Amino acid sequence: MNRKLKNTIEMIGVYSVFGFMSIMILYPLLWALGMSLNEGTSLYSSSIIPENWSLVHYQWLFTDPNSNYVNWYKNSMIVSGSNAILSVIMTSLVAYAFSRYKFVGRKAGLYTFLILQMFPAMMAMVALYILLNLIGLLDTLSGLILIYVGGQIPFNAWLVKGYLDTIPRELDESARIDGAGHLTVFVKIILPLAKPILAVVALFNFMTPLFDFLLPSIILHSQKNYTIALGLFNFINDQFSNNFTRFAAGAMLIAIPVSIIYLFLQKYLISGLTSGGTKG
């Protein structure tokens, strides 16, 4: 009896912790969702459960001639999509070389990758601005993509290399004995086995530009070239209280699909990170 009582009390404790956490987590999100459904634009007159339900802000985003929202969405998809594809190609080539070949500068290269990750990306911004200006890619999406693809190499090359190291070398050796060339081994043997980690790299590199506000804010100047994070930030940066409901509507349209994707994929993300990360 005593034991059962203790058990019940404990479970009440556990569930109340979960309940408390659920409120802490859901309140801000539901609050923002509620804001986006309010009719007015001012936070003063808005509440979490709107008095007048309305989709007027969503409508504004898509139909108002002053709204660049669709453009931002498109830009973000272009940048994120290209970054994901190009990063996977670039990183897998580099990681394969570092995992399987002996060459001049291999060890120095690995140390360099590690050290490059330590320096804040912010440090490079001024120079990137000048360099892009030199080659005329300032305020373009291609300039932005180029920097993302280059910048992700040090971290992801390590991640993928760590994973490739766990694929037995006997596999590529026996393929080589059967007469497979360098490219064949890479494409037919390594790539299929590395799919899980490459999926993680693709997802990371899809998400990073989507959420990044810093780099686009330095490189992109014209409103129509903005990515979604930058555009949304500027919504509320100028006149905070006046545009928050509009911001909330725009934010919901990106947060909801992204969250759903994340929830589905989180297992793979974690396993990818631990397998690459803990083995170093």
Add this chain to the structure above:
Amino acid sequence: MADDQLVTGNINKKHNPKLAMILSIIFAGLGQLYNKRYLKGFIFIILEIAFIITLIDFIGLGLWGIITLGTIPVTDHSIFLLVYGLISIIIILFAVLFYFLNVHDARKQAKQIKAGWKAPSLFDSVKEGYDKSFVYLLTTPGLILLVFTVVLPLLFAVSLAFTNYDLYNSPPRNLLDWVGFENFKSLLTVPLWRNTFFSVFSWTIVWTLVATSFQIALGLFLAVLANDSRVKFKKFFRTILILPWAVPGFVSILIFAAMFNDDFGTINRDIIIPLFGGSGINWLSDPFYTRIALIFIQTWLGYPFIFALFSGVLQSISKDWYEAAEVDGATRWQKFKNITLPHVLFATAPLLIIQYTTNFNNFNVIYLFNEGGPAVKGQNAGGTDILISWVYKLTFETNNFSMAAAISLIIGILISLFAIFQFRKTSSFKEEGQI
């Protein structure tokens, strides 16, 4: 190669490795011609000629530029000269590496020829060349991109730290000068800089330690609770608990910024004032409360990753451990301390360390929440600015480029020292390439 020597046995004593080496030093490819490797020799010669014709002027300009940073204001743009200079240095390094390989190759081959080795047919040598250079084909595109998007910009920033580039002394109107460690000296001696630097630095450390430790502690606590076999609806609770990770960070931070707003935020209006009365807490205008809010937000944002990570590890711990402990009459706390904790920490240590370094440079939370504010008297950074957001302000708001570069160099060195110390033992360095 050893086999070849035995088979041919045709020792060529007259062939002189030293001569091959000297020829190759005089001009790339000559040593290869002497070794009768004509294709390779001609390719090397063409490469060197192309290098001299196309790049020598640029390199001359670059080296002159990086040493002097220009001599005539307006005509000479110090910043461009600096960039040209750095590019020249990178090109020279690669040329030296190539030249070294060329000399090494000529010498090695001449030695083999002297020992009686015969050159393979053209087809075989092309194939051998392909085998040896394949790895460079793999890495070159990435390398070039890396050099221009990461290495060069970082070198540029490091160089800026040793110049006097600020709003009042900026090209093309003025020329920059090398000032040595002047910026670092002012950071430690000029009172305004010193006060700001130490207060920002100490808050950065407190922020990193407290916010990250909260994240990890909460993540661990919830993971242990959710892993309890008696809990029902596990999947449901897991999904909710992981939600903050799934929502884009900048969206959550901006939502919090509105919720914490002093005047119209829901936290003051709907929670603090109704419960405690008064006129609410100055979340955004009192540094102390802004810091509390920031730590709360970062914990909210960061614990789900840890939670997900630990949940995975917890499930993989064998039940036998706990059963054995129960037989010995271990208390719950003892089981946690001696079985759960070591397992979890051992499996995830590198990722936990990365959490600390990420928060050290967590620009997004600090800047998007309150732009590092509120302003504080007697220093030129906001009350919640960490080093990285201070660098951002110095660069893009007050255009004090040199000082910003000096501070970011300090950040980089601090983190590198910390990380190199941590990562030295990892296995990736030990696994050598096989081919």
